[in-house]
Amino acid sequence: MTGIMGIRLVKEERRSAILKQPAFGCLRDVPSINITRGCMHSCVYCYARGFTDAPPKGEVYLYRNLAERLERELERKRRIPLWVSFSTASDAFQDMDEVLKVTYACMRVLLERGIGISFLTKGRIPDDFIGLFRRFPDRVKARIGIVSLNEEYKRLFEPYSATPFLRLRNIRRLVEAGVDVSVRVDPVIPGVTDSDGSFEHLVKGLRASGVREISISAIIMRPSIMRLFDELPRSIAWRIIKLYQGQPYQRVITSARTRLLPKALRMDIYGRFKAIARRYGLDTRVCGCKNPDLPWEFCSPWVDGGGLIERQALLF
Numbered sequence: 001m002t003g004i005m006g007i008r009l010v011k012e013e014r015r016s017a018i019l020k021q022p023a024f025g026c027l028r029d030v031p032s033i034n035i036t037r038g039c040m041h042s043c044v045y046c047y048a049r050g051f052t053d054a055p056p057k058g059e060v061y062l063y064r065n066l067a068e069r070l071e072r073e074l075e076r077k078r079r080i081p082l083w084v085s086f087s088t089a090s091d092a093f094q095d096m097d098e099v100l101k102v103t104y105a106c107m108r109v110l111l112e113r114g115i116g117i118s119f120l121t122k123g124r125i126p127d128d129f130i131g132l133f134r135r136f137p138d139r140v141k142a143r144i145g146i147v148s149l150n151e152e153y154k155r156l157f158e159p160y161s162a163t164p165f166l167r168l169r170n171i172r173r174l175v176e177a178g179v180d181v182s183v184r185v186d187p188v189i190p191g192v193t194d195s196d197g198s199f200e201h202l203v204k205g206l207r208a209s210g211v212r213e214i215s216i217s218a219i220i221m222r223p224s225i226m227r228l229f230d231e232l233p234r235s236i237a238w239r240i241i242k243l244y245q246g247q248p249y250q251r252v253i254t255s256a257r258t259r260l261l262p263k264a265l266r267m268d269i270y271g272r273f274k275a276i277a278r279r280y281g282l283d284t285r286v287c288g289c290k291n292p293d294l295p296w297e298f299c300s301p302w303v304d305g306g307g308l309i310e311r312q313a314l315l316f
């Protein structure tokens with residue numbers, strides 16, 4: 001079925017296990033769920049679009065039986081997880097009714113069984129979710145991805161995600177519902193979203209929305225991401241790619257074919273952002289998983305710096 005903005009939504013049955021252990025840095029010990037294969041947001045820097053089983057741009061596969069299977073899977077488990085993380089390879093809040101319906105049903109199954117959820121989203125969170133989260137505020141860790149309030153940036157780099165205005169609104173409404181909300185300013189795009197003016201505009205918006213914690217990282221470069229950059233105007237794509245030329249390939253998170261932005265440039269970006277955020281009373285941590293050559297800063301949703309994950313690993 002072709003729907004919103006030419007996105008083709010294909011519904012399929014999920015037959016394999018639902019809860020997966022992601023090999024993803026700080027989320028490694030927390031089981032995860034992806035509601036769809038493929039993601040309508042189509043961000044040009046998305047590492048998941050480079051996975052071998054990722055569908056082409058414009059195609060999204062929805063596992064329509066996910067909530068029922070999840071319920072059965074939990075019933076069979078001897079030990080149930082304390083937390084489950086959504087959205088490691090797709091966004092749980094893509095703006096399609098069928099997707100949101102499955103996301104809601106899965107989140108409800110988990111929350112009503114006393115299992116906490118975390119998610120990272122660039123989508124719009126509808127009212128019924130806010131109502132659900134209000135019932136279980138201590139069991140929800142929300143992270144909103146936003147790197148700029150500039151609409152033109154969004155149009156080019158994150159074409160089918162929610163507008164910056166809607167993401168700030170998400171934050172306000174989650175905070176009002178008593179939910180723990182943090183923000184990921186990731187990926188900062190050098191030469192595009194990293195001016196002092198852009199940072200200050202963003203930080204002001206975040207402060208006014210009630211955010212207190214921010215994590216940040218510059219974009220990492222991989223061959224699959226360089227291919228996606230064909231979707232950008234050529235002059236912008238080359239200006240960014242040029243900065244990574246000559247940088248060594250290294251293992252970062254799941255891929256050994258990753259290039260980091262030169263360290264001096266990243267340190268300058270993070271230093272300037274932190275100074276601006278500090279002026280507005282906001283704490284910023286640099287994502288340790290994506291900056292393995294910098295002093296480690298723990299930026300995952302698990303605020304006690306690993307204790308929660310240790311307990312989780314024992315129980316799951």
Ligand code: SF4
Nearest residue numbers: 039041042043046090
């Ligand atoms: S929202 Fe996340 S999963 Fe979806 S395309 Fe963007 S980066 Fe990829």
